Amino acid sequence: MSTLKKLQDDFSAYLLTEDDEIINLVMEQGELDKYSRLNIYKNAYNVRLRSCIETDHPMLALYLGDELFEKMVSAYISEYPSKFTSLRYFCDALPHYLKQDEFFKTVPILAEIASFERLMMSAFDAAEADKRASINELQKLEPDNWPTIKLKFHPSASLFEANWNSVESWQALKNEEAPSEAIENTRYWIIWRGTDRLTQFRNIPNEAYIMFNCFKDDYNFADVCELLQEHLPEDKIGPLTVQHLSLWLEMGVIHEICF
Amino acid sequence: MNNSSPFLGFGLGLRTDHFQYILDNRPELDWFEILSENYMVDGGKPRYFLDAIKEHYPVVMHGVSMSIGSTDPLNMDYLKQLKLLAEHVQPKWISDHLCWTTVNHINSHDLLPLPYNEEAINHLVERIKIVQETLERPFLIENLSSYLNYNNSELEEWDFINEIARLSGCKILLDINNIYVSARNHGFKPEVYVDAIDKDAVWQFHLAGHTDYGNYVIDTHDHDVPDPVWDLYRYALKRFGPISTMIERDDHIPEFPDLYQELQVAKDIAYQEIPSLNKQVLSC
Ligand SMILES: [Fe+2]
Numbered sequence: 001m002s003t004l005k006k007l008q009d010d011f012s013a014y015l016l017t018e019d020d021e022i023i024n025l026v027m028e029q030g031e032l033d034k035y036s037r038l039n040i041y042k043n044a045y046n047v048r049l050r051s052c053i054e055t056d057h058p059m060l061a062l063y064l065g066d067e068l069f070e071k072m073v074s075a076y077i078s079e080y081p082s083k084f085t086s087l088r089y090f091c092d093a094l095p096h097y098l099k100q101d102e103f104f105k106t107v108p109i110l111a112e113i114a115s116f117e118r119l120m121m122s123a124f125d126a127a128e129a130d131k132r133a134s135i136n137e138l139q140k141l142e143p144d145n146w147p148t149i150k151l152k153f154h155p156s157a158s159l160f161e162a163n164w165n166s167v168e169s170w171q172a173l174k175n176e177e178a179p180s181e182a183i184e185n186t187r188y189w190i191i192w193r194g195t196d197r198l199t200q201f202r203n204i205p206n207e208a209y210i211m212f213n214c215f216k217d218d219y220n221f222a223d224v225c226e227l228l229q230e231h232l233p234e235d236k237i238g239p240l241t242v243q244h245l246s247l248w249l250e251m252g253v254i255h256e257i258c259f
Numbered sequence: 260m261n262n263s264s265p266f267l268g269f270g271l272g273l274r275t276d277h278f279q280y281i282l283d284n285r286p287e288l289d290w291f292e293i294l295s296e297n298y299m300v301d302g303g304k305p306r307y308f309l310d311a312i313k314e315h316y317p318v319v320m321h322g323v324s325m326s327i328g329s330t331d332p333l334n335m336d337y338l339k340q341l342k343l344l345a346e347h348v349q350p351k352w353i354s355d356h357l358c359w360t361t362v363n364h365i366n367s368h369d370l371l372p373l374p375y376n377e378e379a380i381n382h383l384v385e386r387i388k389i390v391q392e393t394l395e396r397p398f399l400i401e402n403l404s405s406y407l408n409y410n411n412s413e414l415e416e417w418d419f420i421n422e423i424a425r426l427s428g429c430k431i432l433l434d435i436n437n438i439y440v441s442a443r444n445h446g447f448k449p450e451v452y453v454d455a456i457d458k459d460a461v462w463q464f465h466l467a468g469h470t471d472y473g474n475y476v477i478d479t480h481d482h483d484v485p486d487p488v489w490d491l492y493r494y495a496l497k498r499f500g501p502i503s504t505m506i507e508r509d510d511h512i513p514e515f516p517d518l519y520q521e522l523q524v525a526k527d528i529a530y531q532e533i534p535s536l537n538k539q540v541l542s543c
Pocket of ligand 1: 465
């Protein structure tokens with residue numbers, strides 16, 4: 001092993017663990033002792049990762065409160081050291097960590113809040129599309145074309161299935177209100193970046209969630225309607241699908257209507 | 260007194276908080292430095308504002324993730340992404356730090372110091388050459404603020420940087436604040452550092468603030484540029500002549516007009532120290 005590699009291994013071990021072999025390579029200089037010098041780096045390492053978690057997951061931090069947040073932060077930093085070029089992705093495994101950690105998995109809403117915050121981040125910096133489809137395009141459609149239309153969504157648009165009141169709790173904290181206690185309650189959400197470049201989310205009914213997923217999987221309108229027969233009375237399918245499509249167009253989540 | 264570096268004038272680091280102000284007011288400013296990593300995303304607000312702002316100002320790109328001194332293989336994915344961004348932005352040059360950030364693919368997300376010895380020089384020179392061949396644009400390395408040195412350092416930091424620049428052909432981004440911070444932490448005279456750096460290698464200055472803890476100083480970029488850094492800047496101008504200069508502020512970011520005002524101080528000092536600057540034609 002090269003001397004430089006050994007130095008970097010030892011330095012990294014000092015940042016990540018209790019291993020202090022690097023001390024032998026640190027030069028004695030002036031008033032500040034060698035451990036204090038190393039600890040400037042160790043402290044900065046922890047502070048930087050901690051602040052990344054707090055910046056990316058501000059409502060999770062509030063939901064947990066100081067003590068539990070610090071517990072989560074130190075465990076996550078030591079179990080998931082960053083392998084990413086950018087800190088943008090450092091917390092990608094946080095929902096997974098919260099789901100499988102013996103302590104935190106007993107409060108399943110936590111992983112959901114973390115997932116929701118990550119989806120909001122993805123919507124914030126997702127690619128731009130050169131245009132968004134408008135309601136006019138739908139109005140101009142010939143009746144014969146309706147069955148074969150397919151949708152391309154804006155790259156920022158995604159769905160979120162919450163089995164707990166995670167989004168409502170997130171919203172309460174965002175509004176500086178106390179969240180209500182965690183309750184099991186399945187709701188569906190759409191998250192996207194609006195034309196004003198602001199990240200948005202909106203509650204959608206189950207059939208809209210199914211519709212969105214089908215269109216995303218490249219189903220055409222006729223296939224989507226057929227699939228919805230399992231979930232809706234037949235006479236409701238037409239009006240409801242048109243209603244959801246119109247709303248999505250208004251929200252700017254559809255990039256293109258293709259047929 | 261002059262060197263061959265392209266003189267862009269006086270700039271600022273582009274920060275998210277100032278996007279809208281800049282577009283609305285189009286302040287009179289010679290150039291902006293962007294933090295490359297902030298724009299290595301697919302889209303959204305940062306990319307939108309960058310595209311709008313680069314239409315009106317020359318831009319240079321400054322990164323923190325190259326890990327040029329690491330013993331891990333060079334991150335070619337990162338370099339390719341950086342190159343893609345550069346093709347889009349058309350920066351005057353690209354810079355990163357003379358440090359290592361990753362080892363065994365674990366990222367400290369910090370600018371960690373290297374030992375100043377021949378082994379490190381050879382390692383760095385080889386890698387900087389690959390970076391330059393990949394990016395096909397001028398590449399600058401920046402001196403760090405550091406808090407420790409190693410027993411196996413054989414050279415002074417300034418000789419180490421000079422040697423790397425000389426052997427690799429890269430240029431130097433001289434951070435005046437970092438010289439001051441390291442001088443305090445290692446007990447050398449900052450003027451000695453400035454005097455030793457190769458005149459022709461320096462293409463850019465960073466000015467910034469720090470936090471002074473008495474027996475050590477930390478490079479926090481969250482304060483105004485303090486007097487000792489202004490003094491060292493004045494001293495550096497005497498040696499290097501007109502160098503593209505900017506203020507770096509990463510935390511407790513003031514309103515744009517306040518930062519702009521601080522840049523005027525830098526400009527005034529440069530005009531006092533280099534009277535010929537009035538006649539200088541900006542080469543951007
Ligand atoms: Fe700097």
